[in-house]
Amino acid sequence: MNAVTNRTKTYSLALLAVLGAMALAVAGCGGGSSSTSESSNASSKESASSESSSGYGGRYGNSENSESENKSASSESAPGAESGAGVVSLGNVQKLGMVLVDSNGMTLYDFHKDKGTTSSCYGPCAEGWPPMLTEGEPTVGNGASSSKLGTTERKDGTMQVTYAGHPLYTFVEDKKPGEANGNDVSAFGGQWYALKGNGEEAGD
Numbered sequence: 467m468n469a470v471t472n473r474t475k476t477y478s479l480a481l482l483a484v485l486g487a488m489a490l491a492v493a494g495c496g497g498g499s500s501s502t503s504e505s506s507n508a509s510s511k512e513s514a515s516s517e518s519s520s521g522y523g524g525r526y527g528n529s530e531n532s533e534s535e536n537k538s539a540s541s542e543s544a545p546g547a548e549s550g551a552g553v554v555s556l557g558n559v560q561k562l563g564m565v566l567v568d569s570n571g572m573t574l575y576d577f578h579k580d581k582g583t584t585s586s587c588y589g590p591c592a593e594g595w596p597p598m599l600t601e602g603e604p605t606v607g608n609g610a611s612s613s614k615l616g617t618t619e620r621k622d623g624t625m626q627v628t629y630a631g632h633p634l635y636t637f638v639e640d641k642k643p644g645e646a647n648g649n650d651v652s653a654f655g656g657q658w659y660a661l662k663g664n665g666e667e668a669g670d
Contacts, residue, residue, distance in 0.1 A: 554566055559646045562646050575634070576632035577657075583618040583633060585618065
């Protein structure tokens with residue numbers, strides 16, 4: 467009788483041990499699956515964050531900012547810029563006093579090689595001394611004379627602004643308003659001078 471009881475106890479303990487082992491195995495599998503899922507979610511979040519910081523959101527955001535800046539710059543354009551019409555005014559230039567300037571305040575010059583209102587400046591000359599063009603009737607401001615203002619057609623069909631019968635040009639070496647680095651300069655077969663409001667050339 468005692469022998470039977472001992473065998474029963476031994477069997478019961480063995481069964482409990484097996485069940486316990488199975489329970490631990492199941493728990494272990496579940497834990498591993500949960501850990502893998504959390505790891506996968508974390509990886510996805512890191513990937514999304516990386517994409518956002520490396521350009522997708524930033525690129526579109528910069529585009530919106532760029533459009534906003536362009537609109538702001540457009541709203542601050544000089545008078546006549548919207549229609550492409552040239553604007554001739556008087557501006558104070560170093561050593562020369564008040565001379566003709568464009569809507570950006572850049573000094574305007576005449577060219578002695580021009581024949582009346584017909585421009586002689588093309589190719590490399592026009593690259594160094596860009597003609598003042600207009601897409602509509604030019605206008606005056608700040609002391610310039612409207613009666614002296616006019617236009618002349620260039621070889622490519624564009625319209626160049628004239629003043630007192632002189633086609634007008636800017637100079638690439640003038641980097642900011644108030645400069646007149648092209649005054650009394652000899653280049654491309656003729657002299658270049660800034661003009662006063664009365665149409666006369668400015669001295670040094």
